[in-house]
Amino acid sequence: MSNIRHMPEAPTGHRPLTTGAGIDAHRHDTHQIVYACRGVLSVTTDAGTWVAPANRAIWVPAGTVHEHRAHGDTDLRLVGLTRNPLRLGRPAVLAVGPLLRELIIAYTAESAASEPERARLLAVLLDQLKRAPEQPFHLPTPRDPRLAAACAALHHDPADPATLAQLAARAGTSERTLARLFRAELGMSFPQWRTQLRLHHALLLLADGLPVTAVAHRCGWATASAFIDVFKKAFGYTPGRAFTL
Numbered sequence: 001m002s003n004i005r006h007m008p009e010a011p012t013g014h015r016p017l018t019t020g021a022g023i024d025a026h027r028h029d030t031h032q033i034v035y036a037c038r039g040v041l042s043v044t045t046d047a048g049t050w051v052a053p054a055n056r057a058i059w060v061p062a063g064t065v066h067e068h069r070a071h072g073d074t075d076l077r078l079v080g081l082t083r084n085p086l087r088l089g090r091p092a093v094l095a096v097g098p099l100l101r102e103l104i105i106a107y108t109a110e111s112a113a114s115e116p117e118r119a120r121l122l123a124v125l126l127d128q129l130k131r132a133p134e135q136p137f138h139l140p141t142p143r144d145p146r147l148a149a150a151c152a153a154l155h156h157d158p159a160d161p162a163t164l165a166q167l168a169a170r171a172g173t174s175e176r177t178l179a180r181l182f183r184a185e186l187g188m189s190f191p192q193w194r195t196q197l198r199l200h201h202a203l204l205l206l207a208d209g210l211p212v213t214a215v216a217h218r219c220g221w222a223t224a225s226a227f228i229d230v231f232k233k234a235f236g237y238t239p240g241r242a243f244t245l
Helices: 098-108 113-131 145-156 164-171 173-186 190-207 212-218 224-235
Strands: 005-007 012-017 022-028 029-043 048-052 056-062 066-081 092-095 138-140
Touching: 005 164, 005 224, 022 092, 029 098, 029 190, 048 056, 048 092, 048 190, 066 190, 113 145, 138 173, 138 190, 145 164, 145 173, 164 173, 190 224, 212 224
Parallel strands: 005 022
Antiparallel strands: 012 066, 022 066, 029 048, 029 056, 029 066, 048 138, 056 092
């Protein structure tokens, strides 16, 4: 990332973003919660990409160089924090329940609430944030060129049915070595990573308005029902409800 902007404080507020729009690489000296109450938002750093639909938020700790990107018509909500209630020094995806969702929306709204009222609202928001479970939905950036080549091929075509052995041959390495690299660098097995990748792409395609069946086939599921089952297990709702929450 080049031309990185430095912001002393992470802003609090909201802004609409059209699909493909975003906020270029920057960092701030305070922490931030990034949430899209409509649409899908991705946050990218040198370490990888985090993606969040409307029942997820992304934690961005102070000093992290990152950029935002909107997928679909997105209502971006930002909460700047001077304290780190999560004690996390890395970005993370967090589950957002109904109460936390409404607290974020209320706190980031342009209202005439008094400072004492806003302080009380923030205190409850922070309590809920501490209870928000972290979600394992992150696509780390591969470093080893053999692993990077294998990952790039599936990023280009998530429906590619290539086996680990076939990907290893394309990358000029062995199946055993590639399997080890997936676990060592990305923290998951090849099947786990491929599922994450496919869900990542599915969220973006759904945000663009593609039908569920078309998304399932583009992302490598044999049937729409198989896709719906995996999606619901990952996000807690069906892909048909993804943008009606």
